[in-house]
Amino acid sequence: MPDVRGPGARRRDLRPVIAGLLVGFSYIPGPFLPLNLAGFLPLLAWLDEHPDARAWKRLRAGFAFGLTVHLVAMHWQYSMLQSSWLAALLYVGMSAGLGARIALCVTLAGWLRRRTSLGWGLLLPVVWLPFEWAQSWGDLRFTGEHLAHTVAGYPFLIQFAELVGPYGVGAALLAANGLIYDAWSRLRQPAGRRALAALLVGGSLILLYDAWAWRRPLAELGPLRIALIQPNVPLDQKHVESRSADQQRTLAEMTREAARERPDLVIWPESARPQALYHQLDRPETFAMPEVQALAREIGAAMLVGVEYARIRGESDRDWFNAAVAVDAAGRMLDSWGAKVYLVPFVEEVPFAALFGPLVEGRGGAWRWVSGGFERGPRSALIDVGGARVGVLVCYEEFFADLSRDLRNAGAEFQVVITNDAWFGRSLFQTYMANALRLRAIENRTWFVRVANTGISGFVDPQGRYHRWTALFEPAVEVLDVVRTGGRTVYSRTGDLVAWLAVAGLGAAIFVARGSRVS
Numbered sequence: 001m002p003d004v005r006g007p008g009a010r011r012r013d014l015r016p017v018i019a020g021l022l023v024g025f026s027y028i029p030g031p032f033l034p035l036n037l038a039g040f041l042p043l044l045a046w047l048d049e050h051p052d053a054r055a056w057k058r059l060r061a062g063f064a065f066g067l068t069v070h071l072v073a074m075h076w077q078y079s080m081l082q083s084s085w086l087a088a089l090l091y092v093g094m095s096a097g098l099g100a101r102i103a104l105c106v107t108l109a110g111w112l113r114r115r116t117s118l119g120w121g122l123l124l125p126v127v128w129l130p131f132e133w134a135q136s137w138g139d140l141r142f143t144g145e146h147l148a149h150t151v152a153g154y155p156f157l158i159q160f161a162e163l164v165g166p167y168g169v170g171a172a173l174l175a176a177n178g179l180i181y182d183a184w185s186r187l188r189q190p191a192g193r194r195a196l197a198a199l200l201v202g203g204s205l206i207l208l209y210d211a212w213a214w215r216r217p218l219a220e221l222g223p224l225r226i227a228l229i230q231p232n233v234p235l236d237q238k239h240v241e242s243r244s245a246d247q248q249r250t251l252a253e254m255t256r257e258a259a260r261e262r263p264d265l266v267i268w269p270e271s272a273r274p275q276a277l278y279h280q281l282d283r284p285e286t287f288a289m290p291e292v293q294a295l296a297r298e299i300g301a302a303m304l305v306g307v308e309y310a311r312i313r314g315e316s317d318r319d320w321f322n323a324a325v326a327v328d329a330a331g332r333m334l335d336s337w338g339a340k341v342y343l344v345p346f347v348e349e350v351p352f353a354a355l356f357g358p359l360v361e362g363r364g365g366a367w368r369w370v371s372g373g374f375e376r377g378p379r380s381a382l383i384d385v386g387g388a389r390v391g392v393l394v395c396y397e398e399f400f401a402d403l404s405r406d407l408r409n410a411g412a413e414f415q416v417v418i419t420n421d422a423w424f425g426r427s428l429f430q431t432y433m434a435n436a437l438r439l440r441a442i443e444n445r446t447w448f449v450r451v452a453n454t455g456i457s458g459f460v461d462p463q464g465r466y467h468r469w470t471a472l473f474e475p476a477v478e479v480l481d482v483v484r485t486g487g488r489t490v491y492s493r494t495g496d497l498v499a500w501l502a503v504a505g506l507g508a509a510i511f512v513a514r515g516s517r518v519s
Contacts, residue, residue: 022042024072028072047113055107055111058111066098070094079423105127105128119191119194121175121179124178125171126509128502129502130503138351144396148170159463162213166439220485223483224482225262225263225265225480227255227263230457233247245274248274248291251268259299261479267305267416273307278312289333301386302328303326306323306451309322321339322374338377338383343376379406390412396419398433419450420453444491447460447482447483455471456472457470457478461483
């Protein structure tokens, strides 16, 4: 049957894609805050104009929206082509997979809207957040594209994250989108005026709390002078054995430079020590890094070092960790250590090993890039070093609010992220990742020190403000007095309560929808 719709109707069908572009650009660091608050509107309008659409049609529109969002938001993966052509498959595969998740969400949202007539200001967060939260579980967990991170670059506006965490921030963004749409589309009706009132009252309360929390004094336990070392080792030289001596020399020289400002603690980035640490568990004396221990004695400061750490039980029985190991100012190795808990799927750990392991393990060439190799470190491990209890996250663990919250609850007085982000080149994802740490600092009201091999490094205070933000791909030594803080926030105590409430709300909405009759 020929398509008798006019050109205007066909253009309207592009609204899910337009919404995908708007929401996708909200992930890019820059002046895109209006897109965070209204990017969903074309999608909501499409759903409201197609209340009787079949599930397949809503799925198709939802997939077009979700795929577009992630093709834009994850464009930075082009930078990883320098390592392997498999990055192209990862880009398409992740965008399609996350788009499929959003397609289910949109389909359910359209069905609930028709069945319950709930306002989008309530319905959108209730439907979206459970899908987002579910993505934080399992072997393929990933939280980097959670909506809360899109506004992490605006720390003043997200001070309320100490109450509700990342899902509460995401709920506020989703509610704002829904309320703006309801107010705009129904302004002459009581429902539209109620939506406008809720938007104004809710927004005002958040801003008032933000203004108060921005200047509120926190419980302080005293300062600690921290030095971070950004050695800027190129990716193609990082694991080249012939370059190890040069890397070690550079790290030592930069550490001596930092020592002129008399730090209490010097921090090296992820896997900065060129040589792995081979620890034979039946020989305690092998738990040693002689050159680092000698350097710590020389400068009279403790050191926290990123290193690949092998715990060896037998000739072919060993576990590898992407670890952080500490040395005190007297050059003694400390027993406490931390390691990456959430490993990058395939790159560091093969997910669903029984299924994928036989396909990728032991293969050479480009496939070595996806064959894993590390074990998960101890969760919530604290390192007592330099006069403080330090929590350590490695690389993209800065995206996982539960890890930093667990460390804070375990007694971390400040936290450290060690990372090697050379993989991401000069893409905007570098800024996006660094900004995510602002949200973690606010959620827990603790200082963070971000130490990256090639940048971006810096110090983040409990209000989410960066100090000494370093340039990319330049060597840097920065020293700052970091204040240890005590106490726990509401979010630290209650965890992802907002996500649980959204799950309960979704269950209630589905129950009501199933019992309703639609004419």
